[in-house]
Amino acid sequence: MNETPAPAIEARNLRKSYRELDALDNVSLRLESGRIYGLLGRNGAGKTTLMSILTGQGLPSSGEALIFGRNPYENDETLAKICFIRESQKYPEDFNARQAFAAAALFFGNWDQDLADRLIQDFALPMKRRIKKLSRGQLSAVGVIIGMAARAEVTFFDEPYLGLDAVARQIFYDRLLEDFAEHPRTIVLSSHLIDEIANLLEHVVVIDKGRILLNEDAESLRGSAVAVTGSREKVDAFINGHQVLHRDTMGSLASVTIRARLGDTERAMAAELGLELSVVPLQQLVVRTTMAGTHNLDNTEFLEVLK
Secondary structure, eight states: OOOOOOOSEEEEEEEEEETTEEEEEEEEEEEOSSOEEEEEOOTTSSHHHHHHHHTTSSOOSEEEEEETTBOOTTOHHHHTTEEEEETTOOOOTTOBHHHHHHHHHHHOTTOOHHHHHHHHHHTTOOSSSBGGGSOHHHHHHHHHHHHHHTOOSEEEEESGGGGSOHHHHHHHHHHHHHHHHHSOOEEEEEOSOHHHHGGGOSEEEEEETTEEEEEEEHHHHTTOEEEEEEEHHHHHHHHTTSEEEEEEEETTEEEEEEEOOOOHHHHHHHHHTTOEEEEOOHHHHHHHHHHTTOTTOOHHHHHHHHO
């Protein structure tokens, strides 16, 4: 009888407390192998804490973190399957980029030097310059190259690409998809650039205040929220019975975001009522979902926090 393989990543009732603050509050997740996940949420939501525990770089106050069914903490065999690249990645100060890649090649058994060389050219990275002399964008490129060329079975990117300009970020996204298609593994992207990475994601996890708010396939989320705009009285009648994520009103007009996948009948009804319907993109869905439990921030303020 074949046993069901363990998920690539699993969190079981994880809690992490710092004095009176719960950075993680009973987080449970199962992320399967061979998919690209988005771990989304504003600053301080608990994303980095969760990734640190899942990669064996920290211990939870309670609960379990498992990689392929095994606790990664001080487990060399499991740690060798994980690559965790942070925005503020640290390297020995006297290293240059070439030495950083040589060290990574020794640690990661699946290291692909050809891919690393191609990415070095793509990002025009100066190889002999010391790490501490690199610009923020060049330092980001070092982390991105290691994260991709390592081809670890489980790879976490904690916003290391923020230092890259728009062109360089697009190169990263394109190369990641190309390499993932040929060498599937489990990749977790933590980012606030949600619209930029939306097309990369197969599954979305949204965390806020240490709790999971959304944990769904990206395909099921696309088109699952709609903004309804028009006469407040008609809007209220139309949205009755639907989950409301956000409401804006101005005089007799209203714009309400609801979590719903509308059918032809409802769309025809909206047209008869003179209401405008617009699909909410993933970034706005994340914002609206989080704001539903955050009453002291307006949308502009929340977007600034998310950055």
